[in-house]
Amino acid sequence: MSANLLSIRNVGKRFGGLHVLQDVSFEVPAGSIYGLIGPNGAGKTTVFNLITGLLEPTAGHIDFQGDSLVGLEPHRITHKGIARTFQNIRIFKEMDLLENVMVGMHDHLDYGGFGLFFNSPACRAAEKRARERARELLSWVGLDKKADMLADNLSYGDQRKLEFARALATEPKLLLLDEPVAGMNPSEKTILMEEINNIRNRGYGVFMIEHDMRFVMGLCDRIAVLNFGRIIAEGTPDEVRTNPDVIEAYLGKEDE
Amino acid sequence: MEWLTANFGDFWSTYSTLVFSVGVHAMLALSIWLTLSCGLLSLANAAFMGIGAYVSALLTLNLGWSFPAVLLAGGVAPAAVALLIGAPVLRLSGVYLAMATLAFGEVVRITVLNLEITGGPEGLNGIPLSTEGWHIALLLALTIYGLARLRRSKVGRAFEAIKEDEVAARLMGINVDRYKLLAFTLGGFIAGVAGALNAHFTFFISPREYGFENAVDILTMAVLGGVSDLIGPMLGAAILTLLPELLRSLHDFRSLVNGAVLVLVVLFLPKGIWEPRRIRAWFQRMIGGRA
Numbered sequence A: 001m002s003a004n005l006l007s008i009r010n011v012g013k014r015f016g017g018l019h020v021l022q023d024v025s026f027e028v029p030a031g032s033i034y035g036l037i038g039p040n041g042a043g044k045t046t047v048f049n050l051i052t053g054l055l056e057p058t059a060g061h062i063d064f065q066g067d068s069l070v071g072l073e074p075h076r077i078t079h080k081g082i083a084r085t086f087q088n089i090r091i092f093k094e095m096d097l098l099e100n101v102m103v104g105m106h107d108h109l110d111y112g113g114f115g116l117f118f119n120s121p122a123c124r125a126a127e128k129r130a131r132e133r134a135r136e137l138l139s140w141v142g143l144d145k146k147a148d149m150l151a152d153n154l155s156y157g158d159q160r161k162l163e164f165a166r167a168l169a170t171e172p173k174l175l176l177l178d179e180p181v182a183g184m185n186p187s188e189k190t191i192l193m194e195e196i197n198n199i200r201n202r203g204y205g206v207f208m209i210e211h212d213m214r215f216v217m218g219l220c221d222r223i224a225v226l227n228f229g230r231i232i233a234e235g236t237p238d239e240v241r242t243n244p245d246v247i248e249a250y251l252g253k254e255d256e
Numbered sequence B: 001m002e003w004l005t006a007n008f009g010d011f012w013s014t015y016s017t018l019v020f021s022v023g024v025h026a027m028l029a030l031s032i033w034l035t036l037s038c039g040l041l042s043l044a045n046a047a048f049m050g051i052g053a054y055v056s057a058l059l060t061l062n063l064g065w066s067f068p069a070v071l072l073a074g075g076v077a078p079a080a081v082a083l084l085i086g087a088p089v090l091r092l093s094g095v096y097l098a099m100a101t102l103a104f105g106e107v108v109r110i111t112v113l114n115l116e117i118t119g120g121p122e123g124l125n126g127i128p129l130s131t132e133g134w135h136i137a138l139l140l141a142l143t144i145y146g147l148a149r150l151r152r153s154k155v156g157r158a159f160e161a162i163k164e165d166e167v168a169a170r171l172m173g174i175n176v177d178r179y180k181l182l183a184f185t186l187g188g189f190i191a192g193v194a195g196a197l198n199a200h201f202t203f204f205i206s207p208r209e210y211g212f213e214n215a216v217d218i219l220t221m222a223v224l225g226g227v228s229d230l231i232g233p234m235l236g237a238a239i240l241t242l243l244p245e246l247l248r249s250l251h252d253f254r255s256l257v258n259g260a261v262l263v264l265v266v267l268f269l270p271k272g273i274w275e276p277r278r279i280r281a282w283f284q285r286m287i288g289g290r291a
Helices: A044-053 A074-080 A099-105 A113-117 A120-142 A158-170 A186-199 A213-219 A236-241 A246-253 B003-039 B045-063 B067-089 B094-114 B135-153 B154-164 B166-171 B176-202 B212-225 B232-247 B248-268 B276-290
Strands: A005-016 A016-029 A033-037 A061-066 A082-085 A174-177 A204-207 A222-227 A232-233
Touching: A005 A204, A016 A044, A016 A061, A016 A204, A016 A222, A016 A232, A033 A044, A033 A186, A033 A213, A044 A082, A044 A174, A044 A204, A074 A082, A082 A158, A099 A120, A099 A158, A099 B154, A113 A120, A113 B135, A120 A158, A158 A174, A158 A186, A186 A213, A213 A236, A222 A236, A222 A246, A232 A236, A232 A246, A232 B248, B003 B045, B003 B135, B003 B154, B003 B176, B003 B212, B003 B232, B045 B067, B045 B094, B045 B176, B045 B212, B045 B276, B067 B094, B067 B135, B067 B176, B135 B154, B135 B176, B154 B166, B154 B176, B166 B176, B176 B232, B176 B276, B212 B232, B212 B248, B232 B248
Parallel strands: A033 A204, A033 A222, A082 A174, A174 A204
Antiparallel strands: A005 A016, A005 A061, A222 A232
């Protein structure tokens, strides 16, 4: 097995005549924080949608730990160990926090219909374990005190943290974060930065899309830059920062 | 004591059918609650009830099956139909699903209307009155117990997740299509058993009882009562079954008042009569006001 968790090779996505992604290739190594940046409309979220199976690529390969993900249904991809959060938070608002996280454990509760109906010891034990694990995950993101609150009543920052905990509940190997600090103030961003570092230190791979350059540069081990559906640069933050193509994409070209 | 039993005997001989109806309607309202809890607006339950009623009645009349076997068959038959039509139909959502399931209901009704074995428009006559009060009570209790267990398990959480956000549910590892099919099929089973019970205390069934109007009635029961938990649909079923009887003295104005009550409830209690959160808040205000 290679050290690369996720490998994307020559991936293309076309909507009718519109090429959203062309010949996109990069590798996300295990145990690191990888960043994907690029101007609005560059196709970043499309990359996530392709990885998680919400869309299918029109060309290329997406491999996770050596297995192809192309053509798999989203819940199967989650089962393989990829979880994600969304740019526009998608928590289950009518459930409390504990239930939200327990939904993420769905795959890991292995009792059948019979055990469920008769409330078998195995079923009770599985539910109890899930509840305890959910509390633990909530405490990781500092929400354990609010476990019984309705998710709808959480502040914006807390909703993002809940989404983290819920994604971690699927026991992923790779966590995809879609603009995790969008709409947050600087102090919330600092806290979240620590949170993401903690997640990495616990052994998860992290792959994030982000707009906030300072946040990305300070956190990521490697970065890929996407512009008009193509990768224009890839490397460490320092390499990317000084790349003339990247500067042009973000700041425009100087007049000759 | 003698006076009491005598009076109860009187009451029972007059109203037993009504009490039976409340129980059967409660099961029907719970069957549609199940699909609603998974975010599916399916109106096939009246047809499922009809399939259960006809299959069970035909088995009793023609093959002389025992009552428990007939009840089981009455549930299994519509569940099998639900399993079959579920795969294509459940690709639809919202009003489109409602329309497709209503159309399915019409197909069932018209089929029953034109078949010879079902007695056509005249329906089936002389079904033995096998259903007793405790049958309904037991099966209703089993339904409530089963659904309550379901609600507090991974299945209930999966249903709720699908209802709130299908995409997010998928990405939590939930096989959305399979769970929708499960809700649809189980709902069909419960409605079918209710239909079988119903057929065996009304003596007579006809296609007219399982059409569009009944589909809407079942939905109304659940929505009127409230779908946040299991109590709401049963309350709605009780009210909608008893209200027309209580209003009997109004003669021609009966359905007018019945309709007005519905309109008022929907206007002022959009989440149904039984909404635990609102009731709890109301109680807290009462206690707070007194202190």
